[in-house]
Amino acid sequence: xxxxxxxxxxxxxxxxxTGLGRAIADELSRLGAKVVVASRRxxxxxxxxxxxxxxxxxxLAVRVDVRSPEQVQDLLERARERFGYVDTLVNNAxxxxxxxxxxxxxxxxxxxxxxxxxxxxxxTQTVGREMISAGGGVILNIGTxxxxxxxxxxxxSACAKAGVLxxxxxxxxxxxxxxxxxxxxxxxxxxxxGAVGQLFSDESDxxxxxxxxxxxxxxxxxxxxxxxxYLVSDYAAYINGENLIVDGGRWLGRDHYSDELV
Numbered sequence: 001x002x003x004x005x006x007x008x009x010x011x012x013x014x015x016x017x018t019g020l021g022r023a024i025a026d027e028l029s030r031l032g033a034k035v036v037v038a039s040r041r042x043x044x045x046x047x048x049x050x051x052x053x054x055x056x057x058x059x060l061a062v063r064v065d066v067r068s069p070e071q072v073q074d075l076l077e078r079a080r081e082r083f084g085y086v087d088t089l090v091n092n093a094x095x096x097x098x099x100x101x102x103x104x105x106x107x108x109x110x111x112x113x114x115x116x117x118x119x120x121x122x123x124t125q126t127v128g129r130e131m132i133s134a135g136g137g138v139i140l141n142i143g144t145x146x147x148x149x150x151x152x153x154x155x156x157s158a159c160a161k162a163g164v165l166x167x168x169x170x171x172x173x174x175x176x177x178x179x180x181x182x183x184x185x186x187x188x189x190x191x192x193x194g195a196v197g198q199l200f201s202d203e204s205d206x207x208x209x210x211x212x213x214x215x216x217x218x219x220x221x222x223x224x225x226x227x228x229x230y231l232v233s234d235y236a237a238y239i240n241g242e243n244l245i246v247d248g249g250r251w252l253g254r255d256h257y258s259d260e261l262v
Contacts, residue, residue, distance in 0.1 A: 001226075006233060007032035011088035012079055014066055014123060017044035018223045020142065020190060021092035023221035024228045029057030031229060033088065036079045049251045058083075066093045066119030072126045074216040080130075087137040088232050089127045091120045091164070094142065116160035121167065124182075136179030138232045141168050143186040143243060145251045161198065165243060172241030181240045183231045188247020190219040217249035 011028050015021040016037030025035045029052045037045040042063040049061035060082045064075045079086050095115040099108060124139055130135030142183070144151070144161045151158030165184055172182040191211050210216060227246050230236055245251055 001031055001229060001233065001235070002124055002146060003030060004032040006229070009079065009088050009232075010036070010079065010083040010086050011040060011232070012075065012086055012127060012173035013090040013092055013124070014038050014064070014119070015093035016090075017041060017048045017061075020221055020224055022088070024092065025059070025092055026052065026055075027222070027229050028088075028232075029055070029059065029119060031233075034058040034060075034083050036060045036062060036075070036083070036086070038062045038075055039093070040065050063205040063226050066123055067114040069122045069126070070226070071121045072119075073125075076126050076130060079194060085134055086127055086130055087134065089123060089137070089139045090228065090232070091123055091139070091141045093119055093123075094157075096154055096157040100153060101155045104156065112156035115158050116164040117167075124167065124171065128171070128180065131180050132175070132178045135228045137181075139171070139180065139182045140177055140228060140232050141165075141182070141184040143168075143184045145186055145188070145245065145247065147186075149251065152215040168243070169241050170247040176240060181237075183236075183239060183241065184243045185231060186225070186243055186245045187220050187224050188213065188245075188250050190221060190224055204218075212253075213250045216254070217248065219248065 006028060011033050013021050013025045013035060017039040018026045025037050025048065029035050035052060037048045037059060045061035049059035052059040053206045061076050062078050064071045066072060076086060093115060095112050120141060134148055141164050143165055146154060146158040147161040147165045168182050168184040177180060227244060231244060
């Protein structure tokens with residue numbers, strides 16, 4: 001995709017200061033979009049915004065806890081104040097960690113459900129209302145194969161992401177009449193992301209995951225960012241309600257992160 005292809009876009013990226021979210025924000029900016037990088041860690045998104053602007057882009061850093069509808073509303077208002085409108089939303093903010101289901105505390109369950117499912121909903125509904133008023137937009141959610149395969153030792157995340165998958169498909173139909181497309185991108189294990197450190201930082205676990213990927217490597221962040229910007233671009237104007245899996249073919253023959261990791 002050529003530089004300037006997304007020149008008229010204004011995009012909010014939650015979890016946009018690090019990992020996959022940062023890679024998506026960088027690529028959106030490279031293609032001409034104005035980006036709002038949002039996260040609970042203000043210093044991280046401020047640094048991301050500075051670096052994006054140093055590279056010639058336009059960026060706004062906003063501290064937001066997606067678990068708070070009030071903070072999400074403030075995020076939208078600040079984006080509109082700076083750029084005038086928002087027509088693209090990337091719901092990337094997430095949380096996950098491994099724990100046996102029978103040992104999971106109520107707080108552990110709620111922490112992930114609140115960020116992944118509730119947070120995605122608050123952002124989607126808030127920005128979706130803006131898009132409806134404006135006559136259209138694009139929403140991209142970030143998912144996981146655990147949403148349909150299950151995720152031993154990550155039942156909270158698997159359930160939350162399954163809800164996000166259902167949300168994606170439901171709103172893709174319900175909001176199509178408003179000219180809003182809603183899709184979900186499902187990455188495989190990806191280099192330089194928090195999920196790798198959280199879920200299989202041990203070298204032996206890492207090797208087991210690697211051997212389960214037919215291409216015998218992890219995804220690169222840029223490869224996921226390329227897929228993300230395609231889905232929000234006009235090149236994907238007829239793609240709606242789709243879940244694009246980018247995992248090197250791992251899900252076709254996978255056994256979770258190997259039952260041995262449970």
